[in-house]
Amino acid sequence: MIYGYGKVPASDHNRERHIQHFVDAGVSPEQVFMEEVGRLPIDKSQLPEVVSILNTGDTLFLDDIDRLGITYQTIVDNWKYITLTTGADIVVIGQENVFDSRVFHECEDAGKALEALFINLMSIIATRERKRQSKHRREGAARARENGTILGRRRLEGAENIDDIVQQWVEGKIRPSVAVALSGLKKSTFYARYGKLKKAARHNILQNDDNESLDYEILKEQPKD
Numbered sequence: 001m002i003y004g005y006g007k008v009p010a011s012d013h014n015r016e017r018h019i020q021h022f023v024d025a026g027v028s029p030e031q032v033f034m035e036e037v038g039r040l041p042i043d044k045s046q047l048p049e050v051v052s053i054l055n056t057g058d059t060l061f062l063d064d065i066d067r068l069g070i071t072y073q074t075i076v077d078n079w080k081y082i083t084l085t086t087g088a089d090i091v092v093i094g095q096e097n098v099f100d101s102r103v104f105h106e107c108e109d110a111g112k113a114l115e116a117l118f119i120n121l122m123s124i125i126a127t128r129e130r131k132r133q134s135k136h137r138r139e140g141a142a143r144a145r146e147n148g149t150i151l152g153r154r155r156l157e158g159a160e161n162i163d164d165i166v167q168q169w170v171e172g173k174i175r176p177s178v179a180v181a182l183s184g185l186k187k188s189t190f191y192a193r194y195g196k197l198k199k200a201a202r203h204n205i206l207q208n209d210d211n212e213s214l215d216y217e218i219l220k221e222q223p224k225d
Contacts, residue, residue, distance in 0.1 A: 004032035005050045006063035018063070025061050025093050051078070056087030065092050065099055072129045076122045083115070166194050 004022035022032045068078040083101045092099035104115035169179035
């Protein structure tokens with residue numbers, strides 16, 4: 001069985017023109033899976049559905065090698081699964097001279113060696129891509145720190161005496177709604193702060209800004225409404 005899988009921009013209303021590329025390659029229009037770019041989240045891709053119906057001897061035509069994934073490693077993993085595990089072939093329309101696994105099968109034993117070499121080459125490219133991206137992230141983070149940019153999630157601002165407010169609430173001196181209002185935090189964030197203080201009390205490791213140990217034994221008790 002021959003299948004086709006491609007993507008078309010959501011703004012492109014000439015869907016039939018894209019399907020025709022697969023028809024010209026020998027794919028029946030009924031066997032073409034075409035999804036709209038930007039319409040579905042990346043995790044809603046139809047690729048898993050297409051791969052699940054492939055059997056040994058089937059051929060999957062793609063309109064671009066990127067249809068197998070957004071990173072080289074994902075492309076390599078999906079290529080290996082489809083061609084080696086499933087036993088199907090992959091052909092990229094317009095790039096058959098590079099991406100056509102049928103060539104390897106036609107060469108029998110020599111083809112297996114060539115396919116292994118081809119996959120290894122793709123794996124090397126994937127590894128280099130990961131290292132390059134990792135290097136760029138490290139360099140970007142270093143430049144950001146030099147410029148005084150805060151990395152990661154920003155700490156939510158609240159009252160300076162937030163810990164005292166939490167403890168007063170736990171001791172029943174103020175009502176929960178009052179404690180939340182005084183803290184200047186969202187209700188969920190306030191209770192999250194209480195959870196952290198309770199955990200710290202359990203391990204007796206909480207310290208204030210002056211690195212003096214704080215006694216939060218009272219936090220081990222259930223708060224009073």
